[in-house]
């Protein structure tokens with residue numbers, strides 16, 4: 001579908017405003033015919049009567065014509081602009097909705113800055129293509145029809161000359177708009193690179209400072225900013241060249257018409273007033289003719305931007321509810337089964353033939369060297385990824401048949417990388433639930449052992465945590481995210497290395513409380529420390545994407561394999577008084 005028909009569909013819901021804008025354009029152009037006509041009358045009057053008596057009347061008429069035209073120009077812009085803004089608003093909401101439902105793979109391949117550029121500059125370009133773009137197209141049409149018909153009534157010869165010269169302006173604009181378009185696209189993509197850089201620097205400021213990389217970052221930013229500057233300069237260069245060339249063409253047109261028209265006046269075939277009126281009409285056609293090219297340019301920019309927006313909007317998330325087969329399920333019990341599950345990304349086999357059953361209400365512990373696939377395995381349960389082979393069942397139902405909303409509503413997932421919103425602690429804890437009760441917040445914070453820290457905060461749960469929680473310690477952030485997961489009252493709780501930043505005492509306090517809370521629920525705990533999972537009903541040891549050992553703590557110790565060796569190392573580390581949990585797993 002071409003861009004104009006896409007725009008027509010977008011404009012349709014606001015057709016009333018759009019039609020008012022078009023009618024106003026026509027009215028404004030008709031009103032604009034009166035000014036030159038009144039001037040002609042006044043010139044001819046002065047010339048023939050040699051008196052200024054009627055000039056006051058003509059001046060008043062001129063003012064009246066200008067006021068009427070002004071009113072309709074306002075109405076054209078207001079209603080046209082309103083339609084364009086409404087369309088921009090709709091598209092921005094649509095874009096945001098789409099982004100919300102995209103999967104992780106999508107965000108891996110798109111940079112934030114690029115997405116930001118699309119949500120701002122590109123939507124703005126689409127808006128401008130409607131108004132002043134499309135509205136100006138109607139203005140040109142109305143101006144051309146009304147002015148040329150009056151010009152014809154004054155002098156056919158002069159009109160024919162004008163009709164040949166004036167389109168030159170549009171042609172120059174259209175030819176150069178191709179170059180403008182290319183340069184504009186480059187400006188847009190440079191802007192995207194620059195936004196990405198600023199955004200990454202703002203969120204990664206701690207790392208940059210810790211590695212003393214400020215100078216390098218500044219240099220790198222200056223390079224990207226320079227690229228943006230160069231792109232913008234080359235864009236404005238061609239744009240600035242354009243206008244003088246337009247005025248040259250307009251000047252030539254006036255000279256030719258003055259010459260031919262002058263001769264007609266001398267020959268008595270035309271009055272001075274008529275020639276003036278004619279020249280004024282030519283002047284008033286200058287902008288509508290130029291604007292044809294400008295409008296083509298705006299529409300091309302809008303079309304390019306629409307393509308960029310559609311690249312996102314048309315992309316269906318690969319993880320979504322798939323009819324048919326979707327079951328009407330409103331709640332789950334929590335039994336989880338992995339059946340021959342494998343996950344391959346690119347050519348990397350991340351999980352290999354996982355078979356595992358976690359009964360409802362039980363606890364599964366997962367341990368294994370770093371990169372062995374623990375996080376990937378647990379992220380399959382809320383369908384953050386889908387397995388490439390095999391299936392995952394909850395209560396015996398393939399999770400692809402469970403509505404995503406129901407599935408995720410029943411899962412409390414504490415991810416490895418803690419993310420907090422720059423809001424209050426209370427809002428962060430109740431993020432996943434509509435229940436904002438103080439008692440719920442206190443209870444969740446008590447279970448996650450955050451409450452004692454909050455007592456020290458002057459504003460308690462109303463404390464703003466700063467962007468991504470910068471004002472909290474790593475352990476406090478982790479415990480806030482645990483509280484957030486518990487506050488949802490989930491049937492399945494997944495802690496992905498969520499106890500790594502708390503000391504072993506706090507860890508055991510949290511686990512003790514969780515045990516009571518999670519009595520009727522299923523828990524999956526991914527950890528590097530054996531202490532976090534040793535009381536689990538079942539433990540699996542992952543290595544290179546495979547389950548290499550499975551059983552209870554005592555059984556795994558008896559097996560004397562990978563698990564037992566991790567355990568021995570951690571015992572030694574504990575005796576030595578160092579927390580070597582992570583390296584023990586890795587070194588094993």
Ligand SMILES: Nc1ncnc2c1ncn2[C@@H]1O[C@H](COP(=O)(O)OP(=O)(O)OP(=O)(O)O)[C@@H](O)[C@H]1O
Pocket residue numbers: 108345350368369370371372373374375376377416497
């Ligand atoms: N988003 C991703 N895209 C592609 N590959 C990924 C992605 N995330 C992880 N991997 C790969 O999958 C493998 C398993 O990663 P995973 O995060 O599950 O390991 P892990 O056992 O949780 O490690 P750790 O203990 O360090 O958290 C790794 O080799 C990693 O490179």
